[in-house]
Amino acid sequence: MSRALIVHRTGPGVTVQDLGRPGYLAYGLSRGGAADRLAMAEGAALLGQDENLAALEMAGMGGEFEATEDLRIALTGAPMPASVDGARVAWNASHLVPKGARLNVGAAEVGSYGYLHIGGGVDAPLVLGGRCAHLAAGIGASLKKGDRLPVGLDCKDQIGMKIAPEERFGGGTVRIVPSLQTELFPEDERARFEMTAFHRDMRGNRMGVRFEPDGEGFVSAAGLSVLSEIIVPGDIQITGEGTPFVLLSECQTTGGYPR
Structure with missing residues (x-):
């Protein structure tokens, strides 16, 4: 296939992502997929295509990419200079x-995950019904210099579409x-939790992100004696030191912290 995107330079956290692989939780595989699903929908709207077409998720910074043919693109998520x-x-x-032009995407100005969408989508191999990398499960890998990403057929030609940016990256x-x-x-701990301001910790990845509270941590009546059971993205686990940990796309399928 001649339609492709060539990677000349990339940050350490650039992967191919779609909306994930639902339906495999019982087999020990979490959904995975894009960390910012709204950004995926925004990119699809800008290009007039299905929101589940695979795109590049850029964690913290982008890279340098070359088009082998004329390619329509859209940029969404955490803003990065491009x-x-x-x-x-x-x-x-x-x-x-x-064709032959190079797209450069820098570091995130605010937020964490930016997205590079391509007309026709990234035509990565299908694995269990999805094209997304799931690094925690050993599916796919982060992109590297020299990678050549096949691009699907794009039947549309409209460009110059814009959406108003949402102020959703500053808290x-x-x-x-x-x-x-x-x-x-x-009850008093739950009430205090709802009234507490939190700051995102620098420690975090696609499995989850830690939040530091203003004040003391939180304790449950069960301590750490909770049996491991199913966990899903969006769950808020309270670790042994009382710190909230919000689960993201590549979280494990079971966990034993109270939530």
């Missing part, structure tokens, strides 16, 4: 990368949904 052959291009917008309020283990935490 240019095509030295000419700056807008984030949250769709563009044309001409905000998180909605908490009670679960089976919520009652393990005393």
Whole structure:
């Protein structure tokens, strides 16, 4: 296939991602897929294509990529400076990368995960119904210099689409949904949790991210004696030191911390 994206330089956390592989939790494989599913939908809207087409997820920084044919692209998620052959291009917008041109994407200005969508999607091999890398499960790998990514057929030609950026990378309020283990935490601890401000810790990956509270940690009546059971992305586990850990796309399928 002649339609491809050649990787000339890349950050350490650039992978191919789609919306994941639902349906394998019982077999020990978490859903995986893009960490920012809203950004995937935004890219699909900008290019007028299915939101499950595979894109590049860029953790913290992007890289340098060359188009072997004219390629439509869209840039979403955490904003990063980007240019095509030295000419700056807008984030949250769709563009044309001409044949032979090079797209450069820098480091995230705010947030963590930026996305490079391509018209037709990245045509990575299908594994268990998905094209996404799942590093924790040994499926796929981070991109490296010299990789040549096949691109699917793109039947559309519209570019220059834009969406208004959302202020969702500088913090905000998180909605908490009670679960089976919520009652393990005393009522006063739950109330304090809801009123506490948290700061994202620098430690984190696609399995989950730690949040430091303003003040003391949180304790449950069960301590650490909870039996391991199913966990899913979005769960908030409270570690032994009382610190919340929010599970992300590549979390394990079972866990024993109260949540």
